Amino acid sequence: MADIPDFLNDTSLLLPNSPISIPSDSSTLVIRETISNAYRTIAEKIGPHNENLDSEPFFSKKTTTALTDLGGPATVYAVLYTGKLFTKREDKVSNSRARGCWVLAGNVLELLLERREAGVSEREVLWEALLKPWKIDSIEKSALDIATRAEARHFLVLPSVQSFVQALWKTGRKISDPMLVDSPLSTRKAKFKRITEIITTPRFQNTTTVIMNFAFLALYTYVVNCTDYKSGAPNISEWSLYLWAFGFLIQEFKKMRDMKSIYFRIPSSYITLSFPSILFFAFIARAFNVTFSGPMFLEFDLLSLTSLLLYANTIIWLDSNRACGKTVIVFNAIMSRSLWFLPLILAVTIGTGQAIWSAEKGGAAVESVLILSTLSSSFTGRLLIAYTVIATLLLVSLLIASFSACYYQLVPSLEAEYALYFTRKATGLFHSVYVFPPPSNVMQVIIRKVSQHVLRKRNSIVWIEHMMWWIMFAAFVICVVSWEIVLKMIGPVKRAMAKSYTKLRTWIHCSPQSSSFYPPSSTHFSSFLQIEHLKDAIEPEERALNRDLQLGKIVDTLLRIETKLHEFDSRIETLERLSQERHLSLDTKLTSLESVSRIQHGTLTHVNQMQVDTVGAVTKVEKTIVERLNKVEDTQIEGIKKLEYKQLEIEKKIRETLPKMMEKEVEVEKRLDMVEHVVVRHDIDNETVDWFGRAM
Known part of the structure; x- marks a missing residue:
């Protein structure tokens, strides 16, 4: 393995105008040899001008087995890399060969899954074949990286590849160790590792x-x-x-x-x-x-x-x-x-x-x-x-x-x-x-x-990066939260102070001592207040101009004065617009008041007429009441006279009957004296007295 074969330096590799350029770095000898062997096998099966990639020799079990025996999981990477090299040539033959490589890589992957040992899981085989990095051209790449860069759709649509991508999406870096068992979070390091995962x-x-x-x-x-x-x-x-x-x-x-x-x-x-x-x-x-x-x-x-x-x-x-x-x-x-x-x-x-x-x-x-x-x-x-x-x-x-x-x-x-x-x-x-x-x-x-x-x-850089990132993120969050809290606390205080200051200024300017300094027009009174307020704001800046002779401070002060003058112009425009709107509103109010006064005049005349009518009716009622009262008084006087006449008649009758009654009383008294004398003298018993009394 130390000696580099001669065919690795050959850029044609059995095909004319080949796009393959095998890297010459001796550290990547295994993967380069696998790529070269895979490319040679594909070239032998396809031929230089064969466009029919659906033929049996190319997709046969024998071809797939031969490629699988070359390097195991590295063969998947080699076939995909070969197809990626084919895609660099934009002709019909190269594109068809690239598609054939995608299908062939899928067949090799399926055969690897069938050949796995009893103690090896499917996830481990897929990780070795799809996600294990291989160093080519001084860049570490995996089979999935090559497949996505070369747009190997026929390979990526395989169910095994899709299930592996879904597991990669959910588990992340834990997929590099499929047999990993979740350890209990007993230490701080384990907790940090779990959070990082x-x-x-x-x-x-x-x-x-x-x-x-x-x-x-x-x-x-x-x-x-x-x-x-x-x-x-x-x-x-x-x-x-x-x-x-x-x-x-x-x-x-x-x-x-x-x-x-x-x-x-x-x-x-x-x-x-x-x-x-x-x-x-x-x-x-x-x-x-x-x-x-x-x-x-x-x-x-x-x-x-x-x-x-x-x-x-x-x-x-x-x-x-x-x-x-x-x-x-x-x-x-x-x-x-x-x-x-x-x-x-x-x-x-x-x-x-x-x-x-x-x-x-x-x-x-x-x-x-x-x-x-x-x-x-x-x-x-x-x-x-x-x-x-x-x-x-x-x-x-x-x-x-x-x-x-x-x-x-x-x-x-x-x-x-x-x-x-x-x-x-x-x-x-x-x-x-x-x-x-x-x-x-x-x-x-x-x-x-x-x-x-x-x-x-690298380890120190990663550690410092993590620590500094958390410190900066915490500082940023604390600054934002504290700034918002300070703004919420200062805002109402500033508004209350500004409101009290404006009330004080309006009270001073509305006093009789200072009324001669302002025009009598009420529509422009607020504009003059704004002018005085801006003058008071500009006066410190003018004093600063006299104090600061340095050019930078003078320029800054002039810029601030210019911005305030712009604000003054905008406020004057708004005040003029408000005065025009007030004039219009006053005109509308005057017209409405005139209409209201006309309505009130009509109602007053109507009320006066009603008052005259009511006074006449009241006088008539008073006359009738007086007449009726006079009649009642006459009838009362006549009744009183009749009563007095009857009283006189009764008194006359009493005077006539009184002597007769006196005479009767004298007679009764005489009889009683006689009866008492008889009772004493003859002792008349009670029965005779009672009889005499009843007889009387």
């Missing part, structure tokens, strides 16, 4: 990436809609947005480096690369604006343009799901096969623009012309409507037809395309050195570069 799995990395991407979408929506980013310096949320954009750029550059040959052939890559690039240019425009106090139009347009790409990118973030992944594959295929549609859209857009320009030559906008319905009476208007309708129908029909044709061409091979897409994603996350998604990968890149300059040993 979990966070380095491709599924965990993808889940955290999706969550952080949707958090970035929420942050972008908050910054664009709820933050006053058009005036003043950027706040912490806007800086976080730009830091996130840098993380996305780093992630896309890493993908670009890993997939050099196919990155720009995937249409979805332009979407994932465009929105962080636009945000990066928005950050540059924002920095220029804060530095030189320029206009805000550029970053506003860039942030608005990002929204469409950002919302369209959400389905690409969910490509690990089978349905979303197939949707992304169909989108990429349709967009790559429908590029002829872009010149049509450009031509229709230019034609519509020319038609609109010709319709607007008269001085009226197209919107007003359409609203006033004057297009129907002119030839230009009818032409514009007809052109727009026909062009829209034609473009929509062509687009639907193109998309349908591309979709039906892709449906038979959609499973193979998804197997390639998912395997590429799983292996990319498995080999990724950036465990955490943006924006944390920015800090990880910085820490990694610093660690490489500090220490050259």
Whole structure:
């Protein structure tokens, strides 16, 4: 094995114009010899001009057994590498031979699984054949890496390969030791190892990436809609947005480096690369604006343009799901096969623009012309409507037809395309050195570069990188949380102090001693208050100009004064607009008051008339009451006179009967005296007295 065979230095290897160039490094002798033997076997079976790869000699059991006996699991890598070398020549024969290599690698893998020993699991054989790294051209690669780079769809769609990729997606680096038994978490080192195994799995990395991407979408929506980013310096949320954009750029550059040959052939890559690039240019425009106090139009347009790409990118973030992944594959295929549609859209857009320009030559906008319905009476208007309708129908029909044709061409091979897409994603996350998604990968890149300059040993670099990353991440979280808490605590205090200060100034300026310094107009009173407030704010800056003679401080002070003057101009404009609105509101109020006064005058006259009518009615009622009272008094007087007359008559009768009664009483007394005398004298008993009494 120490001597390199002569055929390894031969670049033809039994085939004319062979694309094979075997590396001459003696450290890779075993794998180079296996590749050469595999290529020789394939060349002998296929022949120099044989395009029929479905023939029995090529896919026979004997050929598969011969290749399997060459080097075991290394043969799978060798056959896949040979097929990758065939793909470098873009001719029909080489492409058919490459497809034959994919099928042959699958047959070799199946035979290896059949030949495994009793104590060896299928996972171990697959790891040795698919994921074990082989050093070629000073780069360690595995069979899965070669298969994804060469787009070996026939090989990747095998059930054994797909089950292994799914296990790789779920378990991550634990797949390198399939017989590993989960040890109890008794020590801190074991716990740290378990946590590291979990966070380095491709599924965990993808889940955290999706969550952080949707958090970035929420942050972008908050910054664009709820933050006053058009005036003043950027706040912490806007800086976080730009830091996130840098993380996305780093992630896309890493993908670009890993997939050099196919990155720009995937249409979805332009979407994932465009929105962080636009945000990066928005950050540059924002920095220029804060530095030189320029206009805000550029970053506003860039942030608005990002929204469409950002919302369209959400389905690409969910490509690990089978349905979303197939949707992304169909989108990429349709967009790559429908590029002829872009010149049509450009031509229709230019034609519509020319038609609109010709319709607007008269001085009226197209919107007003359409609203006033004057297009129907002119030839230009009818032409514009007809052109727009026909062009829209034609473009929509062509687009639907193109998309349908591309979709039906892709449906038979959609499973193979998804197997390639998912395997590429799983292996990319498995080999990724950036465990955490943006924006944390920015800090990880910085820490990694610093660690490489500090220490050259790999173990020390990795240890320092992990420790510094956790320290930086914890410090970042603490700073953000504390800053938000401080802002929430200081904000109400500042607002209360500003409110009390404005109340004090209005009380001072409204006092009689200071009323002579201000004009009597009440509409511009608030504007003068704002002017005085700005003057008081500018006075410290003027004193600083007198104190500081250095050029840098003078320039900074002038810039601050200029910004405050801009604010003063904007406030004056707002005050003028408010005064105009107040004048308009006063006019409307005066008209409403006049109408109300007219209504009140009418109601008052009506009330006066009603009062006169009621007074007349009351006088009539009083007259009738007085008459009735007089009548009642007359009747009462007559009744009193009658009663007095009757009383006199009664008194006369009493006077007449009184002497008679006196006489009767005298007679009775005489009789009683006589009776008492008889009783005493004759002792009349009680019975006779009783009888006498009853007789009396």
